[in-house]
Amino acid sequence: METAAAPNKKTDFKPAKLGREVQARLGQQLRAMYDDVVDQGVPDRFVELLNRLEVSGKDKH
Amino acid sequence: MPMDESVRKAVLGAVPSLRAFAISLCGNVDRADDLVQETMLRALANIDSFQPGTNMSAWLFTILRNHFRSEYRKRRREVEDGEGHYADTLKTQPEQHGHVEFREFREALAQLPADQREALILVGASGFSYEEAAKICGCAVGTIKSRVNRARTRLAEMLSIDNAGEFGPDEQTRAVLAGGERS
Numbered sequence: 001m002e003t004a005a006a007p008n009k010k011t012d013f014k015p016a017k018l019g020r021e022v023q024a025r026l027g028q029q030l031r032a033m034y035d036d037v038v039d040q041g042v043p044d045r046f047v048e049l050l051n052r053l054e055v056s057g058k059d060k061h
Numbered sequence: 062m063p064m065d066e067s068v069r070k071a072v073l074g075a076v077p078s079l080r081a082f083a084i085s086l087c088g089n090v091d092r093a094d095d096l097v098q099e100t101m102l103r104a105l106a107n108i109d110s111f112q113p114g115t116n117m118s119a120w121l122f123t124i125l126r127n128h129f130r131s132e133y134r135k136r137r138r139e140v141e142d143g144e145g146h147y148a149d150t151l152k153t154q155p156e157q158h159g160h161v162e163f164r165e166f167r168e169a170l171a172q173l174p175a176d177q178r179e180a181l182i183l184v185g186a187s188g189f190s191y192e193e194a195a196k197i198c199g200c201a202v203g204t205i206k207s208r209v210n211r212a213r214t215r216l217a218e219m220l221s222i223d224n225a226g227e228f229g230p231d232e233q234t235r236a237v238l239a240g241g242e243r244s
Contacts, residue, residue, distance in 0.1 A: 022213075022222050023213060026216055026222065030170075030182070031186050032163070034081045034082075034187070035186075036163065037077070037080050038081045041077055043080075046073065046097065046101065047073065049098060050072070
């Protein structure tokens with residue numbers, strides 16, 4: 001029988017603490033998803049909403 | 062209500078990130094846009110309570126977050142359904158949520174507890190400091206930090222990203238990572 005201990009060394013990683021690479025990877029994905037929406041800019045409905053509010057709020061001259 | 066030009070600019074300028082925040086929170090574009098609209102209406106109705114010189118964006122995020130939370134509680138009572146609810150919504154209507162490439166990530170995000178999800182987004186994507194995020198969520202800075210950590214750990218588990226992970230670019234980087242805990 002061969003010695004079985006050596007190949008299992010890698011499982012010694014502590015799962016509780018994330019490495020920087022993992023954090024960077026997660027951060028990247030999170031920002032990509034988020035920025036995908038940010039890059040859509042301001043949809044018309046919100047500009048129109050503000051315009052309507054302004055008109056209804058102004059006193060007619 | 063007469064609208065100050067600078068207020069109009071600031072509110073409109075915040076819309077893209079408010080939408081991104083809202084979509085990340087609720088996982089649904091239409092509902093997110095309703096949340097943003099309601100946030101704008103509330104903000105403008107209460108513009109007198111905004112302190113000039115402070116962060117308008119953080120103020121708007123706070124309004125949106127609180128509104129989402131009260132809605133979320135209401136819905137939760139109605140549906141009697143836990144955290145898995147949004148994840149299920151995502152699975153049944155994938156087209157609604159933008160690019161396919163983010164689907165797996167969105168699904169994982171949706172399975173996080175709401176407080177961890179919002180903390181992670183505010184700090185990791187919206188670019189707020191831990192202190193600002195704590196103010197927005199009405200909790201201690203330490204609470205935000207631990208929520209962000211737990212969120213990252215769970216996401217990494219769900220997405221099967223581990224320290225020696227398949228994403229590691231090469232052996233050399235792996236070697237560095239493996240020794241990384243020391244410093």
